[in-house]
Amino acid sequence: MNYYIADLHTGHENVIKHDGRPFKDVAQMAQEIVRRWNNAVSNNDDVYILGDFAWKNPAGLEVLSQLAGRKYLILGNYDKPSQEMTAYFEWIRDIAVVEDSGTEVVLCHYPIAHWRNQYRGAVHLYGHIHNTKDHTAFERYREICSELEIPFACYNVGCMMPYMDYTPRTLDEIRNGECETLC
Secondary structure: EEEEEEEOEEHHHHHHHHHHOOOOOOOHHHHHHHHHHHHHOOOOOOOEEOOOOOOOHHHHHHHOOOOEEEEEEEEEOOOOOHHHOOEEEEEEEEEEEEEEEEEEEHHHHHHOOOOOHHOOOOEEEEEEOOOOHHHHHHHHHHHHHHHHOOOOOEEEEEEOOOOOOOOEEOOOHHHHOHHHHHO
């Protein structure tokens, strides 16, 4: 099974306040991320992390060593994995296209307005913009595309989004939510 998530920001104290995360500190956030991840993911699953996994490599290493599944990293603006950290990932890329149960999925840390095979059913997953004014702007762009009948199957998989709930999710789980909330 494939799972997706972005913007975990392990070791990043300020992101707790920035996102209004329900954790008292980074230790509690890390503990809860590990618990939720391992409740959803088995060692036979693939998990695509769409950037900003770790604010600091030591915090990232501590969390990575506890996470189930095969992990793939799409680099975000905060990711600077050490050689030791790199060993935990099957691969690390800036952008990737994967197949998930017959659906082409374009993975990037940053939202893309128009992606490969958008008109042929490809889905775009991204993070980076959290639940901010940038998210609101991209949401408005999605509405414009909908009005113009431009396919726009894209989803913000930032862990802080209510439908992600700090848990890796399958493509079906992501797609079956309400579009107004997900895109």
